[in-house]
Amino acid sequence: DVKVTQSSRYLVKRTGEKVFLECVQDMDHENMFWYRQDPGLGLRLIYFSYDVKMKEKGDIPEGYSVSREKKERFSLILESASTNQTSMYLCASKRDGRSTGELFFGEGSRLTVL
């Protein structure tokens, strides 16, 4: 089975801190995604990557950056955390963009910014 692992399930940070959310997948998938989940808003795409060192902005990239130095790892970075970034963050992977296969999700990282 495909496994997508997010390094931290729960984090509490202070305003202005730099935050790293790590995601690793073990099935050699090309595509990886970071979504943000908020009540009543569903999942909104922050950034995605379709290859190593390649990244594209999603619908809400402001305040975030990403890094993909290795195929299996996709990191989400909050350079200076703010209270409005308190949310659930979900990482997902997919074999490649051309496939019709599903997205595989991690269990999520719940971030609270005080």
Added chain:
Amino acid sequence: AQSVTQLDSQVPVFEEAPVELRCNYSSSVSVYLFWYVQYPNQGLQLLLKYLSGSTLVKGINGFEAEFNKSQTSFHLRKPSVHISDTAEYFCAVSDRPAGNTGKLIFGQGTTLQVKP
């Protein structure tokens, strides 16, 4: 641009009753459609998907969905729900073909609350 609207934010239903969760989408191109489920404190997992062919799609746990192109809908149904079906359900759409990104656009989610 694509969008997905889930018409109900919460659906309460008694155990063993039928349920329908509604989803409408808008897109200028042909699409793939998906339903995902999220159980408490877990990530999302795929329930079912429509890619092409028969408009009635069967998924896991007894769920099914019907693609209606003229009404741009993809409603999810189950004839008899169980307490364990209590979860949040997300409808999602992607372009067909998906290009080199394969990204999905998600709806707002519907919380299914099954009562004993």
